[in-house]
Amino acid sequence: MRIDQPGWVTERILLLGRRESCVYLLKGSDEYVLLGGGMVHIVPDLLNQLNEFGIGEDKIKRIIILHSHFDHCGIVPFFKKRWPWATVTASEKAKSLLSTPKVIESVAHLNNKLIEHYGVEKAAEELELAFTGVEVEEVTREGDVIFCGDRSIRILEVPGHSTCSIAAYVPEEKALFASDAGGIPKGDKIFTAANSNFDLYQKNLKRMAELEIEFYFAEHQGAMTRKDAGEYLNKSMDSAAETRRLIENSYRNTRDEKKSTEEMTDLLLKKYSLDFMPRDIFKIVVGQMVHYIAKQF
DSSP states (O other): OEEOSSEESSSSEEEEEETTEEEEEEEOSSOEEEEOOOOGGGHHHHHHHHHHTTOOGGGEEEEEOSOOSGGGTTTHHHHHHHOTTSEEEEOHHHHHHTTOHHHHHHHHHHHHHHHHHTTOHHHHHHHTOOOOOOOOOEEOOTTOEEEETTEEEEEEEOTTSSTTOEEEEETTTTEEEOGGGGOEEETTEEEOOOOSOHHHHHHHHHHHHTSOOSEEEOSSSOEEEHHHHHHHHHHHHHHHHHHHHHHHHHHHHHOOHHHHHHHHHHHHHHHHOOTTSOHHHHHHHHHHHHHHHHHHO
């Protein structure tokens, strides 16, 4: 079963945001953790949803950023100001990136494009959603366990989509939060997002697939339960192998990164139709994968 609308997926996990940008609230015995940093334009939706579901915001003690790309950290500055008591947690690499002026400038620029794209300029001005960086207050590493009341969150370092990607596994729920390190679901397909390192991306898909998973929580397109959740990462591994084969064939024919990037952008955009991602950004993602494959030749 797939769930892409806000609501309780389990008795302990609440899906928030919008289909194109999901974040999740994990309910412990006496506190909450927010998993995912979301796209900036969903802030007004989140405020309404927190009220609708009767969430006591004073119980939200931590925000976990699973990687530092603009579409996964956009809401954090606003909610850190709103919840000064909440600890912002991420990987060591994400901490470094999110304090780098060049990265801050890039995220701010892309956030503004999202705000314009979704027509929420007025709300953005009223809520002061300008991105000025994120201070990561707690660094988490492979094997760390973070507690949310009577629920535990096991951290896995899963670079490949980005150099800073982590996944969070809640064993009591058999729930995995992998962000884009698990690929991006779109209908019955999964877009391979091996931006940083294709080899590590595939290796970490296999490692995550070894977990016992009954609930899979993506940050784009929602959550999966039971059979869909259990099969998701195996399907993602198949998709990654197929995408790699297509890129290798393209580059073998062109021996030109730019030509292969254009060719693969058109092919993959038609196949996956990720409507939340403008073509110029999609092309950057594809170009990074082509570049990595080209280096292997």
